[in-house]
Amino acid sequence: SYELTQPASVSVSPGQTASITCSGDKLGNKYASWYQQKPGQSPVLVIYRDTKRPSGIPERFSGSNSGNTVTLTIRGAQAMDEADYYCQTWDSSTSVVFGGGTKLTVL
Amino acid sequence: QVQLVQSGAEVEKPGASVTVSCKASGYSFSSYGISWVRQAPGQGPEWMGWIGASDGDAYYAQRLQGRVTMTTDTSTTTAYMELRSLISDDTAVYYCARGRGTGEGFDYWGQGTLVIVSS
Numbered sequence: 001s002y003e004l005t006q007p008a009s010v011s012v013s014p015g016q017t018a019s020i021t022c023s024g025d026k027l028g029n030k031y032a033s034w035y036q037q038k039p040g041q042s043p044v045l046v047i048y049r050d051t052k053r054p055s056g057i058p059e060r061f062s063g064s065n066s067g068n069t070v071t072l073t074i075r076g077a078q079a080m081d082e083a084d085y086y087c088q089t090w091d092s093s094t095s096v097v098f099g100g101g102t103k104l105t106v107l
Numbered sequence: 108q109v110q111l112v113q114s115g116a117e118v119e120k121p122g123a124s125v126t127v128s129c130k131a132s133g134y135s136f137s138s139y140g141i142s143w144v145r146q147a148p149g150q151g152p153e154w155m156g157w158i159g160a161s162d163g164d165a166y167y168a169q170r171l172q173g174r175v176t177m178t179t180d181t182s183t184t185t186a187y188m189e190l191r192s193l194i195s196d197d198t199a200v201y202y203c204a205r206g207r208g209t210g211e212g213f214d215y216w217g218q219g220t221l222v223i224v225s226s
Contacts, residue, residue, distance in 0.1 A: 088212065
């Protein structure tokens with residue numbers, strides 16, 4: 001079965017840039033999405049189709065896709081960005097896969 | 108505004124079945140699919156399957172095939188997920204999420220329904 005691999009944790013200082021990676025076989029040939037989840041809350045879509053931001057998501061969130069890796073970048077990270085982040089893609093037209101998640105710490 | 112409102116928490120015994128509902132409002136229900144995603148305590152999300160709200164075509168995660176059924180009722184704009192033969196590993200928060208199609212993300216999520224499987 002298809003797998004997406006994320007680092008378990010990433011730390012960033014306030015105001016700096018955080019990058020969270022997600023790797024999978026031929027991931028560059030698929031579209032990826034990213035979700036932010038804070039404790040006790042439902043996931044929130046922050047990036048879809050690799051690079052697109054839904055309305056209401058701050059411009060400091062951006063995405064890229066190259067080769068076997070997609071990357072979520074948070075420029076000027078804020079304390080409110082501290083959360084778990086999950087990548088997601090479609091393994092086929094009828095099957096969805098999530099990454100294991102990355103805990104972002106802003107300190 | 109788009110809302111997905113799920114039914115309340117459930118406690119079930121092993122071997123039983125559970126049905127979770129997801130009432131959609133604020134958009135054209137038939138124009139989008141609904142995915143079901145569950146999250147065990149301390150774990151990442153696990154996709155369970157997807158159903159097209161207009162035609163009822165459903166696709167299930169392979170590991171749940173035979174135990175899960177997803178349906179929709181367009182007259183009440185409600186989606187349902189039934190999980191049968193429950194085991195303790197099915198203890199999780201279950202979410203419904205609106206999907207815009209293959210390759211797109213899930214842009215609206217329900218508030219989650221906690222299902223506890225315990226004897």
